[in-house]
Amino acid sequence: MQDSPEIAVLRLGHRPGRDERMTTHVGLTARALGADRVLLAQGAADRRTTIENVTDGFGGPFEVETTDEPNRVLCEWQARIVHLTMYGLPVQEVETEIRSQFEDGMDLLVVVGAEKVQWDVYEAADWNVAVTNQPHSEVASLAVFLDRLFEGDELDREWEDADRVVVPQAEGKRIEEQ
Numbered sequence: 001m002q003d004s005p006e007i008a009v010l011r012l013g014h015r016p017g018r019d020e021r022m023t024t025h026v027g028l029t030a031r032a033l034g035a036d037r038v039l040l041a042q043g044a045a046d047r048r049t050t051i052e053n054v055t056d057g058f059g060g061p062f063e064v065e066t067t068d069e070p071n072r073v074l075c076e077w078q079a080r081i082v083h084l085t086m087y088g089l090p091v092q093e094v095e096t097e098i099r100s101q102f103e104d105g106m107d108l109l110v111v112v113g114a115e116k117v118q119w120d121v122y123e124a125a126d127w128n129v130a131v132t133n134q135p136h137s138e139v140a141s142l143a144v145f146l147d148r149l150f151e152g153d154e155l156d157r158e159w160e161d162a163d164r165v166v167v168p169q170a171e172g173k174r175i176e177e178q
């Protein structure tokens with residue numbers, strides 16, 4: 001374990017054509033809401049550039065990787081695994097336990113699916129976590145989970161090496177080039 005634990009997001013499955021935007025949005029949501037890196041299935045390799053371009057423009061740190069062997073990532077992950085699934089335990093019942101281990105320095109791998117997720121993922125997970133037991137989306141469940149984990153602190157994150165900064169406005173849009 002390390003002092004500053006890592007959060008990686010593993011996006012399982014990617015149906016070329018159908019999942020392009022969702023896979024991109026998983027990466028952008030992971031970045032915006034406090035994860036350190038996202039691992040994409042190899043079929044999603046071209047999504048990598050889109051996410052990296054956002055990081056180059058709006059800051060980091062945030063890493064994007066691709067993997068041919070997501071099952072191997074799961075098997076070799078040294079710390080805790082959170083699988084987000086509508087079939088899991090309610091996030092409000094397990095978030096304290098997960099946060100406690102994270103704050104003690106335990107890295108987390110947060111796994112989200114695209115289509116049907118294989119049973120061995122449920123078995124590999126330390127926690128199968130539901131954001132409601134209703135079907136919705138990997139982007140929504142990832143956002144709610146990260147916000148619960150960080151208790152909202154991720155909203156005040158400082159970004160490094162940004163080329164552009166959005167200046168909040170009650171109306172209109174303002175971006176400052178750095």
Ligand SMILES: C[S@@+](CC[C@H](N)C(=O)[O-])C[C@H]1O[C@@H](n2cnc3c(N)ncnc32)[C@H](O)[C@@H]1O
Nearest residue numbers: 084085086112113116130131134136137138141
């Ligand atoms: C379109 S859903 C696929 C649902 C599919 N029936 C399954 O076997 O999981 C894609 C992903 O969204 C996430 N997801 C959907 N609903 C969720 C919920 N209520 N709680 C947590 N994650 C959810 C899961 O990660 C899921 O793999």
